[in-house]
Amino acid sequence: MRSDNSDAQPTILVVDDLPENIAMMAALLQDRYRVKVATSGSAAVRIATAAPPSLILLDVMMPDMDGYEACRQLKANPATMDVPVIFLTSRTGEHDETRGFQVGAVDYIMKPLSPLVMHARIATHLTLKSARDFLQDKSAYLEQEVQRRLREISVIQDVTIMAMASLAETRDNETGNHLRRTQHYVRRLAQALRHHPRFCDELNDETIELLFKSAPLHDIGKVGIPDRILLKPGKLTAEEFEVMKTHTTLGRDAIAHAEAQCGTPNSFLRYAREIAHYHQEKWNGSGYPDGLSGDAIPVSARLMAVADVYDALISRRVYKPAFPHEQAVRMIGEGRGSHFDPDMVDAFLAIAPEFLAISQRYADTDADHAREVALLAANGYPAATPQA
Template identity: 50%
Template structure:
């Protein structure tokens, strides 16, 4: 059972410097119930003996047991492994950051800490965990309500998808219609492909409905990409690109964990997981993370890859100005048979004017704030 004070989430701060604990406590105590530990061993005792906190802020450089060792122990314990861990550290090397994230931490914040950034990122991780917890708990409740299960689950999935996708897209876009454009574009592209006998069997009305609903989650793995990379306005280094390239597998793994918490057999999350895992694959096999080629790539992933590329081109990014519809069309046509499924490209070329109308109709009032990795650095 979780510890709550006036229904506020509980944050455990682990730092061996009393002054740091005092500063962080003052920063957080108006929003959260705060517990503190001055070393790793005491933090683990608190986690095992008392109520489980909602999130752990963990210093890396500590005597006897460093933060990495503490995080490893947290993730090995079934009782605590789902607690989000955010590292706080003076270490700002990309290798240290990648090692921390690889151990299961959800974020990595360099000291000295900026209060607004830290509060926003804590809130994002708490919301994401609450969404996953809600789905798991709600599934247990629905076990005894077979008649209402499908309708209720549909509404809940919609709400959770909006919450989870909002965590990602709100980080990178000021405008609120990015996801709507992607969904409308995928729907239009699939409608055209339904006329092709090679694709019609895989694009039943139900399959297409799931694909459109799954679109907001295809890039959910980007929540793990640090802000310094996500918002970078110039080309990424090789190390930074390696960190970004982890997002496809991490997004798929996150969705799989949620599905397992629901007991499996969740078509919407399976569809979203296939999109997350496959949207950076290329038709010629030169993509990532698995180097799949051709029809080995899930159809939903092939569709969203093209739609996302069009979005990135015509909407622009911090490091790249937007291009015209004609230029975007030419770029996508150049990727026929290499980056993109050639028949999907042909369908896009057939309905290019419809794509242009969708993007004009759903244009954002504000231009993209950043989005280096989304549809750009991550491609």
């Protein structure tokens, strides 16, 4: 807590059990400072706690609580710990002075007092305190500014990612809820793995939050796929599938271009770039676009692969029914060591009920399904009855 420096004159609390000493000190100080007085150590602690003064002049020898104990209590209290304490005493032993500094005093003035020395010491410590308060205030202000800027940057990141993801959503037959579900799946799976020896070096709080933000961009490259292929409800031909596979590199290139425009090739979009590029890779090397296998596939993309496949399985589409959660879990388990990282599958199986809860929280509605049907119809594809 800041001391009472709001008035033009600093406030000095004088503490002494002898009335004549109090009167003398008040006479010496009143022309320069606002003066408060206390006639005991306990009263000094109470008064200073209620309204911290600018500085305390504290006698050592008092009957109920000596100055050392009063100073110790003042320094232990967050409300008064920063108020400078100067001992005024007739005790001249080196041990007494040492003890005074040990309990937190900033200075030690011997009685009988020299008014000139006392005023010089008071002025010095008030100046030091003023400088310290200024630096603390400046530090607090800068910390607030840093936090404000970080919040602004975070909002900009969120808006940038969701704007890009929404662009892809307008052309895809998957819903916005798919984006929300997959980002929550990714975050929860990453959290389940953060203490695993294989992943603990990478999956810290900051990384997991960036993965959560980046997940909605996994299919951003689909904006570059022709509608006749992207929206085709039936099975793609071999040639069409080769075109569809390019959405991974198109997504990577789009994000890399955005990073280059910002001049930050290792920006917050790094994980989005990895996910877009590699989320179709498979643990055994049979995926695309580069045929990576095992740990060569980025952790971010391996997390996304589990999340994306699970959501594809449990989601209803005009060309397929929604598989039950239990069947989807079984199918993910069957992909352990072939499609998916084995340790990630083990973590998924342990928290599968939480995936189900996420899917229910962000479930597609009949309106979402109707939008999908309308999007297909608008592009010349009649509605079809899903086959089990």
